Amino acid sequence: MYQSNYHRRVFVPKLVLPILLFLSFLLDGINNEFFSSVLNLFGFQILPNLFLVFIFYILRFRLKKEFNFYIWILIIGIIFDLYFSLSIGIYLFSYLISAFIMEFIDKKLENKIYNSWITAIVGLTSFYLFAYFGILLISHPNQTFVQYFIFTFIPTILFNTVLTYIFYKPALAFSYWLVP
Amino acid sequence: MKKFFSGKKIIIIFATVFVAIGLIIGSSFFYNRSNSVPFIQRFENDVVSFFSKGVSSPAAIINKSTDSLGQLFQTYRQNQKIQSKIDQLAQQKIEINNLLKENQELKKNLELKGTLTDYQTVDAVVIQRAPTFWQSVLVINKGSNDGVKKNAPVMSNKGLIGKVVQVSNISSKVLLISNISLSEDRFSVSMQAENQPVNSDPNDPKMVNGVISGYDVKTNTLYMDELTSDESVAKGTIVQTSGLGGIIPKGIYVGTVKSVKENSSGVAKRIYITPSANLDSVENVLVVIKSGKMENK
Numbered sequence: 044m045y046q047s048n049y050h051r052r053v054f055v056p057k058l059v060l061p062i063l064l065f066l067s068f069l070l071d072g073i074n075n076e077f078f079s080s081v082l083n084l085f086g087f088q089i090l091p092n093l094f095l096v097f098i099f100y101i102l103r104f105r106l107k108k109e110f111n112f113y114i115w116i117l118i119i120g121i122i123f124d125l126y127f128s129l130s131i132g133i134y135l136f137s138y139l140i141s142a143f144i145m146e147f148i149d150k151k152l153e154n155k156i157y158n159s160w161i162t163a164i165v166g167l168t169s170f171y172l173f174a175y176f177g178i179l180l181i182s183h184p185n186q187t188f189v190q191y192f193i194f195t196f197i198p199t200i201l202f203n204t205v206l207t208y209i210f211y212k213p214a215l216a217f218s219y220w221l222v223p
Numbered sequence: 224m225k226k227f228f229s230g231k232k233i234i235i236i237f238a239t240v241f242v243a244i245g246l247i248i249g250s251s252f253f254y255n256r257s258n259s260v261p262f263i264q265r266f267e268n269d270v271v272s273f274f275s276k277g278v279s280s281p282a283a284i285i286n287k288s289t290d291s292l293g294q295l296f297q298t299y300r301q302n303q304k305i306q307s308k309i310d311q312l313a314q315q316k317i318e319i320n321n322l323l324k325e326n327q328e329l330k331k332n333l334e335l336k337g338t339l340t341d342y343q344t345v346d347a348v349v350i351q352r353a354p355t356f357w358q359s360v361l362v363i364n365k366g367s368n369d370g371v372k373k374n375a376p377v378m379s380n381k382g383l384i385g386k387v388v389q390v391s392n393i394s395s396k397v398l399l400i401s402n403i404s405l406s407e408d409r410f411s412v413s414m415q416a417e418n419q420p421v422n423s424d425p426n427d428p429k430m431v432n433g434v435i436s437g438y439d440v441k442t443n444t445l446y447m448d449e450l451t452s453d454e455s456v457a458k459g460t461i462v463q464t465s466g467l468g469g470i471i472p473k474g475i476y477v478g479t480v481k482s483v484k485e486n487s488s489g490v491a492k493r494i495y496i497t498p499s500a501n502l503d504s505v506e507n508v509l510v511v512i513k514s515g516k517m518e519n520k
Binding site (some may be wrong): 069072073076080122135138181186 | 239244398
């Protein structure tokens, strides 16, 4: 009995967390396609980023140590680039750096709920800033930085922060189930 | 803070920055020049597309259900209109057959190649839209197995939306016309100059030719530069692909002229175009590919 609980405790997170990361990657592209008319209203461009939201939950609920966290971000980051992008590295490094920053901040801040929003917002902000500067290396974005900031950056950060807030409690409950 | 920025960490940070910049620039350079996708990426794209189709099915059902509900309210009114149009279709079909036959004979006589009637279309469904602001990339469910090739133009039911930029076995990436920034990716388009008789020959000096060189997200407007004619252009003029360059066929509907920005002498400098297709909402597309007959020529 003790041994089977131990195996469940060790192997289930190792299996479930990478699958969920992969699913959140798929859902980002699917949501962006099927709900594009809602996400692109009045000239605003909202980009769902469930993958980063999920990374935030993993760090926040201390699930990182349950599996090879950075290795999986690296793998799915490369898949992101290969599948969606026309270059390699923008997603990969933006996700790695924002995960690192979120982890760093989360450790430094006091363990309170409102501090977790700071972590999420800083993580999202760093991702979209790194991605913007990454794209400047290879292409001219069809938005100036000011346009990008107003019409894409702010609504995207708000949308994903609200998403993080909505799913916070269910994700916390799920983390307790996953790692009892 | 002093401890965090130790010598070793600074070296790691610098090395990471160099690797990141090198990888991004190098891979972008490679993809711009390569006609095919490496085997590993082709395999990865096919595997992800396979899973993506499975995961997107419930979302597609939800999306279709909400669409269906909205469409139900319009059905009765549309049905009446359609009934009257059906009666005209039989006659039009006969006329089209005659025109096609006549067109083929005339093209044969003029030795004309590369117009839209020499191409076939492949139906495809959009399965993913890249969640990025920098490249408006759609992933469609057709690839090289269905005859899709790099640079093939892609249309929605309302007109041109972009071109194929990467092809895997069972999926392809489509770069939207709103996001074409590299000079080799730009579309050649043409339109009728104001007060000129109807003519579609792009080599005619009375036609205004140019390239789609950018897109304004805020106003949903494409802009056309590198104009080859000083002729004035009227607002509302139809814009279509010119076929110049030989890759994109002539005659694909792009949109209509919204406005013309002129310099002090009144010579057109930049033409603003309202795209015919809604680029924010594309579900089904047609990929234009050369017919077997064209390939053999």
